[in-house]
Amino acid sequence: MAKIPLSIAKYIRSMWMAETIMTYLHIDEQDNLIAWGGYPQHYGLDNLATGKSAIEQINFLEGLLNLPHTQVLQFMRVKEGRCAHVHIIPLDKGAWVLMFDATAEHERQQVMQQQLNELSIFSYRQSQLLQDLETAREQLVEEKNQLEQVSELKSKFISTLSHELRTPLTSIVGYTKLLDEAEQADARQANYLVSVKNNANHLLSLIDNVLDQATLEAGQVVLNPNSCELKQILSDLKSLFFHTAQDKGLVFEINIPVTTPVRVIIDELAFRQVLINLITNAIKFTEKGFVRVTINWQDERLEFAVVDSGSGMSQEAMQKIFTAFHRESTAKTLPGAGLGLAISHHLVKLMEGELTVESEIGKGSVFNGFIQAPIAHSMNLKDEQNKRSQLGATILVADDSIDIRHLMEIYLKEGGYTVSSANNGDEAIFLAQQLKPDLILMDMQMPVTNGYEAVKQLRRDNFTAPIIALSGSTLTADKNYALEVGCDHYLLKPVFSKELLETIKPFLNNA
């Protein structure tokens, strides 16, 4: 290789020093600056004086001289906007300091690092926010649970209260009915009686609604689907509402196509209740025009619609109408606890259906719904039952309330049965053994020995005749327990003559 002449080598060196803006400082072992070269002003090192302390003139050297090894300090910003790689090399008891410009490289690195750091802070803040959200969510869940507990307690309380109210009311309604049927009263007394009857019925249905809502909220309702006659239900409804509608001057219609099956399997009570609530509501909010009920059956589904020409409601009201204890503001002066629609909505859902509303203020309302209703294969149950006679059967009534006992006796005697009565569980056990009745009607909540205990004892003593539980409790647990201890059926108070007789009939037939 050819030797580079000294002049060329010098030329290359100066080119390279200018390119890297190289600066060098030579420092002796007393830390004094001996010599310098290159471009120190570029790095802010102005007015360098040889023979004086290097550390005092060049601040960054503090603590770095007299170290045994070469120090490399990258990206040192010594002056605003200028950056250098600094090498401190110990040599001959002194040191050489070399500086190379790194400003451009520094700028590139700075942009990258900036992005990385900002991203990292951003994601930290984001995770903090998510954590805050999660904490807030957990708090809400906790609050929701507490509210649910309160709501459950409320339902239980309402349920208990309603039971207490039901028992005396049963007596009132029952005796009023009997008085009414006796037809001995004069015209004035008859009017009073109608008033008592209407109000007692109204009070009973209010309590029933409150109780239903409480039971629904507590999730304790179990449906009891059975074969029933659609036309009968609808004609009952028609006569139930005919007078009220007429009094208000409204046209009240129930339309049912001829193709509708005669019998379908549904929970008759629940379905009746839904329609009663919807029709009551429609009549309540309609001052003139009509209330029309349409029924249609197809594909195992029973569709129904209640249409009225009443006051209608706002979009906002429609959203709340199926909520318990909500009442449209126009209804403040009208009676009712605002539960009917909520209960209907709930019941329809239980019957695997849907209930919706369409309405506009001043243009009436349309309630549309459907429930599952498979066809029932027709059988003439009633005739079958009637053929057999059960007249003369003995029935033991056990109830601690003398009023209820009398009422049941009257109903049963009307049905042609022989009746004995007991006023607590022990007496019921004793009489059952003595009289060997064909059926026992047993109140479950009695003092001394309650109904459950009495039934248990009787079944232990091999008493085999049917026992029908009589109770004011709508709780499924109570019902199940009654059946578990040996009752054959569970009747809910208040019980009226027709229901009572229809319930006990099949038990005596089978016997």
Place this chain on the structure above:
Amino acid sequence: MIQKKICMIGDFSVGKTSLVARFVRQSFSDKYLTTVGVKIDTKLVKSTDGHDVKLILWDIAGNDTLTTAATSYLRGSAGFLLIIDGTRLPTWESALNLREAVTKQLGEKPFIMLLNKADLTEQWEIDQELIDEKVQEGWILLKTSAKTGLNVEEAFSELATQMLKV
């Protein structure tokens, strides 16, 4: 005159550059411009016992561990400020790790821990318990704010005093 080199140690964006800017130039900016490498500044202080001390401030790029580059910047330091961002708990953990690594490099040197951004009380994430624990161990901790200037002068002159004691 006495000259002392001190390093600003801490995770990124805790406010090292801002504390130096407040101390040296009485200025503050909300804009974040990350430091790459190291920036040198100087400032004269009076130690609590009246000595003039020239502080050579090394404002080092922040990181949660001690990088090789940072290790070489550390050499010759007489003390350091250990800085955390009070609104980011993880920077406390970084500071503890850094303190250990620095001590390994330099041996025991005076330092003060600065809980910076004390003006952001709403977002504060450092429990008093953590602080008390360190005070028990004999550490000096100061709540600072480069934004309001809270305890900034105090931090530097306290460190100067500590270094002169050695």
